[in-house]
Amino acid sequence: MSTIDAGIDTLRSDAAEADAEAMPLPRFETPIVPKGTVAGRALIAVIAIMTFLASMTIGAVVLLRNAAGDWQADLAREVTIQIRPAAGRDIEADVGKAAIIAHSIAGIADVRPYSPEESAQLLQPWLGGLALNELPVPRLIAVSIATNAPPDLGQLRRALANQVPSATLDDHREFVDHMRLMSRTILAAATAVLLLVMIATVLSVTFATRGAMAASRQVIEVLAFIGAQNSFIAGHFQRHFLLLGLKGGAIGGAFAVGLFGLADFGDRLIVGRAGGEQLSALFGSFSIGFAGYVLVLAQIVATALLTAAAARHTVNRVLAAVQ
Amino acid sequence: MVRFENVGLRYGLGPEILRDLTFRIDSHSFQFLTGPSGAGKTSLLRMLFLSLRPTRGLITIFGHDIATLTKDALAPLRRRIGVVFQDFRLLDHMTTYENVALPFRVMGRTEKSFRTEVVELLQWVGLGERMWAYPPILSGGEKQRAAIARAVIARPQLLLADEPTGNVDPDHAQRLLRLFIELNKSGTSVLLATHDIALMDQYDARRLVLHEGRLHVYD
Numbered sequence: 001m002s003t004i005d006a007g008i009d010t011l012r013s014d015a016a017e018a019d020a021e022a023m024p025l026p027r028f029e030t031p032i033v034p035k036g037t038v039a040g041r042a043l044i045a046v047i048a049i050m051t052f053l054a055s056m057t058i059g060a061v062v063l064l065r066n067a068a069g070d071w072q073a074d075l076a077r078e079v080t081i082q083i084r085p086a087a088g089r090d091i092e093a094d095v096g097k098a099a100i101i102a103h104s105i106a107g108i109a110d111v112r113p114y115s116p117e118e119s120a121q122l123l124q125p126w127l128g129g130l131a132l133n134e135l136p137v138p139r140l141i142a143v144s145i146a147t148n149a150p151p152d153l154g155q156l157r158r159a160l161a162n163q164v165p166s167a168t169l170d171d172h173r174e175f176v177d178h179m180r181l182m183s184r185t186i187l188a189a190a191t192a193v194l195l196l197v198m199i200a201t202v203l204s205v206t207f208a209t210r211g212a213m214a215a216s217r218q219v220i221e222v223l224a225f226i227g228a229q230n231s232f233i234a235g236h237f238q239r240h241f242l243l244l245g246l247k248g249g250a251i252g253g254a255f256a257v258g259l260f261g262l263a264d265f266g267d268r269l270i271v272g273r274a275g276g277e278q279l280s281a282l283f284g285s286f287s288i289g290f291a292g293y294v295l296v297l298a299q300i301v302a303t304a305l306l307t308a309a310a311a312r313h314t315v316n317r318v319l320a321a322v323q
Numbered sequence: 324m325v326r327f328e329n330v331g332l333r334y335g336l337g338p339e340i341l342r343d344l345t346f347r348i349d350s351h352s353f354q355f356l357t358g359p360s361g362a363g364k365t366s367l368l369r370m371l372f373l374s375l376r377p378t379r380g381l382i383t384i385f386g387h388d389i390a391t392l393t394k395d396a397l398a399p400l401r402r403r404i405g406v407v408f409q410d411f412r413l414l415d416h417m418t419t420y421e422n423v424a425l426p427f428r429v430m431g432r433t434e435k436s437f438r439t440e441v442v443e444l445l446q447w448v449g450l451g452e453r454m455w456a457y458p459p460i461l462s463g464g465e466k467q468r469a470a471i472a473r474a475v476i477a478r479p480q481l482l483l484a485d486e487p488t489g490n491v492d493p494d495h496a497q498r499l500l501r502l503f504i505e506l507n508k509s510g511t512s513v514l515l516a517t518h519d520i521a522l523m524d525q526y527d528a529r530r531l532v533l534h535e536g537r538l539h540v541y542d
Contacts, residue, residue: 227402228429
């Protein structure tokens with residue numbers, strides 16, 4: 001017997017011993033890309049945190065946008081006629097006349113003259129309990145505008161000037177313009193913050209993905225050297241990291257959506273209370289609405305896709321280095 | 324099978340570490356590649372398994388000029404080459420069975436079609452009872468045999484082994500050499516890189532000696 005045969009026989013004798021015991025056949029169950037690694041868990045945490053922050057920013061922008069729209073709409077829906085006391089004129093008659101004129105204009109939904117008591121109440125915060133009967137306090141008429149067919153305010157202004165000289169029409173234009181400018185500035189700032197958060201998300205997710213993939217470099221190289229097609233390797237890593245991205249995004253997004261839901265629920269609870277009315281007047285509803293939830297969902301999906309794309313890019317870079 | 328003509332290699336702008344390599348590896352041949360540490364054995368092996376391109380010269384592998392190969396053409400060629408790395412490069416998250424079956428998996432074959440083949444090879448190399456074990460708990464010799472099994476499972480036409488006996492005792496090294504010789508007899512061309520003179524003296528085969536960047540062939 002040659003030395004070679006003796007060596008092979010030695011190896012085969014090991015096999016014979018192994019055969020002696022009937023063993024179940026093994027199965028290929030492990031995924032190509034390692035699962036449950038520390039780097040993978042860290043990546044999920046990074047994605048969850050960044051998705052949460054981005055979702056909160058999206059929600060804040062949506063709330064601000066809705067609130068700004070509500071402020072402007074509320075202001076644009078009402079104009080005020082002011083009747084100043086004038087020598088030789090009956091202010092009550094002027095109020096009545098101005099109300100009739102306002103009523104006659106097409107597109108006016110409602111006209112409500114403030115009584116002397118109501119006017120006094122409006123001034124009470126500034127003048128206290130002073131008797132106002134002795135003072136020349138102007139009277140106000142709140143005029144609501146139909147939203148579907150707004151009136152010709154120029155016509156109303158001209159009619160008042162002709163028939164009630166002591167009346168002036170305040171369409172709140174200056175205030176509305178200021179509000180519009182302010183809300184636009186706030187929205188622009190919020191959108192800029194959202195952009196910064198999105199950029200931070202893109203960068204942190206990209207680098208965290210690359211970091212998580214550093215441990216996978218050997219897997220990529222071995223797969224390449226045993227003849228795996230690039231698409232096979234990239235596909236496995238892309239799927240794996242897409243799932244990590246979706247998992248992280250779902251966790252972060254779920255926390256954000258939960259928080260929005262709680263805020264919405266709290267908002268409904270305090271409606272009707274004094275503080276609640278003030279909050280509603282300032283911020284509108286705390287609900288981000290269907291569009292807000294769609295944006296949060298889109299952001300989760302976008303983050304997951306970004307993670308997958310970063311993984312594919314890294315795989316391709318490693319493959320380029322070994323080819 | 325493999326042809327090198329006036330091949331040179333340099334890394335970046337550094338000096339040429341391999342110069343004017345001209346040799347062939349024929350079908351069913353067995354050869355040792357040797358030379359002092361740092362002579363460029365691993366670089367030459369990397370060019371042979373297509374992970375490094377020469378800076379000059381011509382390399383044809385299985386009739387393909389590697390300078391004109393596209394990325395997509397690399398995988399089919401690599402499937403015809405088995406590589407045993409010096410550091411084994413077993414995947415730690417997979418069992419020994421899965422590591423050895425990996426080449427079949429990347430080929431897209433069903434497990435049913437390769438399971439028996441893999442189990443038989445593992446038993447043949449003496450790892451029948453270690454099929455479920457993960458590489459971190461295998462001994463150096465077991466890792467070596469698992470790496471060799473992975474390299475030969477898909478019956479490559481060319482087997483490249485980088486210091487495959489570097490981590491084992493002389494007795495085990497002799498057994499591994501016999502395994503390579505057996506594989507060669509079954510039709511695989513073998514290139515075994517080693518600086519173990521005693522090992523080379525055990526088998527009369529062609530020697531490719533790298534020295535100061537040049538290759539000397541002793542048939």
